[in-house]
Amino acid sequence: MQGLVELARKGVKVRIITNSLAATDVMAVHAGYARHRHALLAAGIQVFELKPDADAPERRSALPWRFRLGSASAASLHGKTFVVDGRHVFVGSFNLDPRSAQLNTEMGLTVNSETLARELVAGINRDLQATTYRLALSADGALEWREATPEGEQLHTSEPKASLWRRLGVQVLSWLPIEGLL
Numbered sequence: 001m002q003g004l005v006e007l008a009r010k011g012v013k014v015r016i017i018t019n020s021l022a023a024t025d026v027m028a029v030h031a032g033y034a035r036h037r038h039a040l041l042a043a044g045i046q047v048f049e050l051k052p053d054a055d056a057p058e059r060r061s062a063l064p065w066r067f068r069l070g071s072a073s074a075a076s077l078h079g080k081t082f083v084v085d086g087r088h089v090f091v092g093s094f095n096l097d098p099r100s101a102q103l104n105t106e107m108g109l110t111v112n113s114e115t116l117a118r119e120l121v122a123g124i125n126r127d128l129q130a131t132t133y134r135l136a137l138s139a140d141g142a143l144e145w146r147e148a149t150p151e152g153e154q155l156h157t158s159e160p161k162a163s164l165w166r167r168l169g170v171q172v173l174s175w176l177p178i179e180g181l182l
Contacts, residue, residue: 001036005043016040017124020049020133020145021170022161031173041137048132049145052161080108083121087114133160 008014024030040047081091092108133145133156145156159167 001039004045005039008043008045013046014044015046015048017048017050017128017132020051020162021159021166022052023050023054027166027169028173028178031170031176032179034170035174035179037135037143038137038141041135041143047135048128049135050132051147054131081120083117086121087117088112089117089120 004014004016018033019030021027021030021034037047079091080094081089083089089111090108091111092106094106094108095104129148133147136144136146138144138157142157145160147154147156147160159170
């Protein structure tokens with residue numbers, strides 16, 4: 001997180017797309033990520049969370065999103081994909097954490113292609129509004145989830161489409177010292 005914040009402070013455009021609580025299959029991972037949302041947003045990083053119904057037929061696209069069975073939602077991101085400097089594309093399962101680097105068998109592929117990078121970014125830009133919630137900080141510093149709907153923007157002040165039990169579960173998990181295990 002610190003590396004992303006430093007990049008944003010240097011003027012680099014950083015945009016994160018990850019699972020919403022309603023779309024995740026691992027609540028502990030969401031709890032580890034959720035504690036950083038305020039700092040990411042305060043640093044000017046754009047944060048988007050995948051809607052649980054992002055795989056609806058009218059929203060399906062060529063984005064490199066993996067739809068997984070058995071998750072809390074039909075739609076869930078698992079693959080990691082990013083573009084650097086409009087020409088370097090990474091696609092893989094590797095997480096940016098010590099566990100992936102030292103314990104898990106993870107891998108990724110880096111492709112140096114302006115064409116692929118441009119098409120990937122165009123696809124993300126095309127589908128981002130329909131498939132994600134855009135996170136923001138309210139005037140008083142509270143998290144907001146902004147959803148584009150045909151009727152206009154809808155504002156959520158708690159994790160959209162996540163049950164009270166899921167929200168409470170993440171809250172309890174966030175109190176545990178598990179970040180090093182994620």
